[in-house]
Amino acid sequence: KQEVTQIPAALSVPEGENLVLNCSFTDSAIYNLQWFRQDPGKGLTSLLLIQSSQREQTSGRLNASLDKSSGRSTLYIAASQPGDSATYLCAVPFSGGYNKLIFGAGTRLAVHP
Amino acid sequence: DAGVIQSPRHEVTEMGQEVTLRCKPISGHDYLFWYRQTMMRGLELLIYFNNNVPIDDSGMPEDRFSAKMPNASFSTLKIQPSEPRDSAVYFCASSLAPPQPQHFGDGTRLSIL
Numbered sequence: 001k002q003e004v005t006q007i008p009a010a011l012s013v014p015e016g017e018n019l020v021l022n023c024s025f026t027d028s029a030i031y032n033l034q035w036f037r038q039d040p041g042k043g044l045t046s047l048l049l050i051q052s053s054q055r056e057q058t059s060g061r062l063n064a065s066l067d068k069s070s071g072r073s074t075l076y077i078a079a080s081q082p083g084d085s086a087t088y089l090c091a092v093p094f095s096g097g098y099n100k101l102i103f104g105a106g107t108r109l110a111v112h113p
Numbered sequence: 114d115a116g117v118i119q120s121p122r123h124e125v126t127e128m129g130q131e132v133t134l135r136c137k138p139i140s141g142h143d144y145l146f147w148y149r150q151t152m153m154r155g156l157e158l159l160i161y162f163n164n165n166v167p168i169d170d171s172g173m174p175e176d177r178f179s180a181k182m183p184n185a186s187f188s189t190l191k192i193q194p195s196e197p198r199d200s201a202v203y204f205c206a207s208s209l210a211p212p213q214p215q216h217f218g219d220g221t222r223l224s225i226l
Binding site for chain 1: 156206
């Protein structure tokens, strides 16, 4: 059964720091992994999607890597800004599936000026 | 381009009442997903549709929950009778064929007294 764990649960940093958020999953037979952002009172916004054949994806100051063999993904945020404050969730498809996503509990990030 | 639209944004009702949540997916998206988010259990998939047909409802907690998609632009999630433990934020999401990212609405915050 696929399980997704995110560490740390919460993070508070000063503006300008480079950050690493971690996601681990128990079943390495995944088709892809996605990172989402959730702002308070809002739905989720897809940030990056990494296919199983890829090792990383980049979008602006965000870089996500995927190591299927070890069951890990990291989200790297460069030069953090207060506007990056949000909860970040990773998600993978259910074991053997493609359409159904299972989400981690998220990392709650606060970037203070 | 309009995103996923959910209504109502907030619902407060008494135990035993019927609750109907509504969702309008993004035009052209043929997948629709209903999720529930709570502090204890995180984000859980309840049911998803493809081309208006329910594909997997294994996440629906009980017979008190039902979902319909009468056409490509409208879906409902109904709880009857409602119970306090149903209190949560319910999200609707839509997408093109996976692994295209899912687009989430802003959710309905449901409180059952």
